[in-house]
Amino acid sequence: MNPSDGYRVEQDLLGERWVPDAAYYGVQTLRALENFSISGIPLQHFPDLVVALAMVKKACARANRDLLKLDPEQADAILLACDEIIDGRLHDAFCVDMIQGGAGTSTNMNANEVIANRALELLGRARGEYARLHPNIHVNMSQSTNDxxxxxxxxxxxxxxxxxxxxxxxxxxxxxxxxxxxxxxxxxxxxxxxxxxxxxxxxxxxxxxxxxxxxxxxxxxxxxxxxxxNLGGTAIGTGLNSEPEYRACAIRHLRQIAGVPVCAAADLxxxxxxxxxxxxxxxxxxxxxxxxxxxxxxxxxxxxxxxxxxxxxxxxxxxxxxxxxxxxxxxxxxxxxxxxxxxxxxxxxxxxxxxxxxxxxxxxxxxxxxxxxxxxxxxxxxxxxxxxxxxxxxxxxxxAVCRGHLEQSVGLVTALNPYLGYARTSEIARRALESGRSVAELVLEAEWMTAEALQEALRPEAMTGQGAAQEGGGAGG
Missing domain, CATH: 1.20.200.10 (Fumarase/aspartase (Central domain))
Structure with missing residues (x-):
């Protein structure tokens, strides 16, 4: 193959690879696609994660521009590319598997390469012309996968x-x-x-x-x-390769971009x-x-x-x-x-x-x-x-079914405990179970309560405590 066949040559520390010209991703994403065919669920399946990655990259680019580490033209192109991703474009280019080795390095590089190649297009350059704007050098400036x-x-x-x-x-x-x-x-x-x-x-x-x-x-x-x-901590929290002012600047921009009150961890x-x-x-x-x-x-x-x-x-x-x-x-x-x-x-x-x-x-x-x-x-x-x-x-x-279950239940005797005592209610329960007759019928037959007193004792409000709950208010756990 050669570049005219619809591929471009990209290089990383392991050597050269052919990347499809149409792809916004680059060589490191290509290697991740080859290495991690695990879940079949790519980053794009979770738009929130893709958008969040672009927001972080945008905040970092702003901070690097503010600190004069990134020239304005490069910064503007990166920021525009990030805005497009935040708006829902280019998500299909976030294609590495959610399950991957490397603590998320493939995810970070997928984002870096897509943003870099789209930024190059915005600058009027071809994808892969990393001498002008590089995924690691510029898009990933002052950053690590680990933050x-x-x-x-x-x-x-x-x-x-x-x-x-x-x-x-x-x-x-x-x-x-x-x-x-x-x-x-x-x-x-x-x-x-x-x-x-x-x-x-x-x-x-x-x-x-x-x-x-x-x-x-x-x-x-x-x-x-x-x-x-832990943004600004770079590789392990020591902030290596970032300016002293960078962390606060990047977090301030991220807070504004994402609309989330993020704050720096006390111990990075x-x-x-x-x-x-x-x-x-x-x-x-x-x-x-x-x-x-x-x-x-x-x-x-x-x-x-x-x-x-x-x-x-x-x-x-x-x-x-x-x-x-x-x-x-x-x-x-x-x-x-x-x-x-x-x-x-x-x-x-x-x-x-x-x-x-x-x-x-x-x-x-x-x-x-x-x-x-x-x-x-x-x-x-x-x-x-x-x-x-x-x-x-x-x-x-x-x-009607609810009421029928209630009237036929032996459990109804519990509501009569204050009136008949435990011994009598236990006797009523035993008779009800043996005979299949209702609790109310057996109480009236034994003449232990009048019909009026029984009706009052079995009022829904008396049995369920709703009246007391209304008078005293309620509290949730």
């Missing part, structure tokens, strides 16, 4: 968490709406899948809302933790090697996934049947449930969310092991950490949106 990659990853995670937080709040609100709608529907509460004491369907959905709502504040907390970055050496914030984020995502999965388990139980199960609520019918059983409709949305939760829990294990595998001044497993965190955030965001939109908002209650 660029984790800084960009933290930004990308913050961008993703913003959307996840919005969906978490929307799901909480949808559950709260159902809680209000179902406030007057009494039912039997259950512990260990056995009848326990009366409650309302509204209280059950209110607990779901509170449970999910707790995650909103936690997401804000972990976003603040991710805002501490520690920040370069520590994965603690990522582990905390992963743990939070796992916690959220577990909560979602538990709620979906409950929704599937409460809607089970419809004739031979709980049948206390109806989930929206989304699609036929069987290729052989006519009329069967499955709870497909909660089932899908359960599977998302299992994936997030598995990702947390991968993040945990990768964080533990760090050695000395750097963690070479950071690409896996980033991949799994971005994946989990994307999965949870989509799952919450689907659960809210395709399931929660369309749930209806079978009030």
């Amino acid at each position: 660029v990659y984790p800084t960009a990853l933290r930004l990308a995670l913050i961008f993703g968490l913003r959307r996840l937080r919005a969906e978490t709040g929307a799901l909480r609100d949808a559950l709260a709406d159902k809680s209000a709608a179902f406030r007057s529907i009494t039912k039997m509460g259950r512990t260990q899948l056995q009848d326990a004491v009366p409650m309302t369907l509204g209280q059950e959905f209110g607990a779901f809302a509170t449970n999910i709502g707790e995650e909103v504040a936690r997401l804000d907390e972990v976003s603040a933790l991710l805002s501490e970055i 050496v520690e920040a370069t090697s520590d994965m603690g914030a990522f582990v905390m984020l992963s743990g939070l995502l796992k916690r959220t996934a577990i909560k979602l999965s538990k709620i979906c388990n409950d929704l599937r139980l409460l809607s089970s049947g419809p004739r031979c199960g709980f049948n206390e609520i109806n989930l929206p019918e989304r699609q036929p449930g069987s290729s052989i059983m006519p009329g069967k409709v499955n709870p497909v949305i909660p089932e899908a969310v359960n599977q998302v939760a299992f994936s997030v829990i598995g990702n947390d294990t991968a993040v945990t092991m990768a964080a533990e595998a760090g050695q000395l001044q750097l963690n070479a497993m950071e690409p896996l950490i980033g991949f799994k965190l971005l994946e989990s955030i994307g999965y949870l965001t989509a799952a919450m949106a689907s659960l809210r939109r395709d399931c929660i908002t369309g749930i209806t209650a079978n009030a």
Whole structure:
């Protein structure tokens, strides 16, 4: 082959390689494409990460221009190229696999080469004319993969968490709406899948809302933790090859470009090697996934049947449930969310092991950490949106079924403890279980309460505590 065949020659420390003329990437990206055919998921699959890389490169170029290390023409071309990527262009050129050796060097070089070659075009030069503007010398000036990659990853995670937080709040609100709608529907509460004491369907959905709502504040907390970055630390946190003023200047520009209140880590050496914030984020995502999965388990139980199960609520019918059983409709949305939760829990294990595998001044497993965190955030965001939109908002209650279960339950005797005492209520429970008759019928037959007193004791407000909750207010955990 020769250059006229649609290829250009590029060189790195390992020698010369032919790179397609049409490619914005260069020789080091080409080697990464050959070496890392692992997950089949390239950087472009996560636009937040691509945009974050361009934002970091833009901030660094501005800082180097301010410090007179980068000439204005080169800086302007780099900045324009970064703006195009931030606006969504050239993302298909970010093609290296998310799983890669080298602690993210291939990701950083993919960004450097794409930005350099696009900047060269803006300068009226051909791609690959690196004598005028070089990926390492100019685009990567005052930087290392070891401060660029984790800084960009933290930004990308913050961008993703913003959307996840919005969906978490929307799901909480949808559950709260159902809680209000179902406030007057009494039912039997259950512990260990056995009848326990009366409650309302509204209280059950209110607990779901509170449970999910707790995650909103936690997401804000972990976003603040991710805002501490090691940009300016270069290779291991000592700032080698950067000016003393560079770090503060670059971070100031990044804060303005990204709209995120990033700040410098107090100890750059520690920040370069520590994965603690990522582990905390992963743990939070796992916690959220577990909560979602538990709620979906409950929704599937409460809607089970419809004739031979709980049948206390109806989930929206989304699609036929069987290729052989006519009329069967499955709870497909909660089932899908359960599977998302299992994936997030598995990702947390991968993040945990990768964080533990760090050695000395750097963690070479950071690409896996980033991949799994971005994946989990994307999965949870989509799952919450689907659960809210395709399931929660369309749930209806079978009030008569709920009331029937309550009236037939032996658990109803617990509400009579203050009136009859434990011994008598235990006797009523035993008789009800043996005979299949209702608690109320047996109490009246024994003449232990009048009909009026029994009716008062079994009022929904008296059994469920809603009256007391209204008078005293409520508090969430």
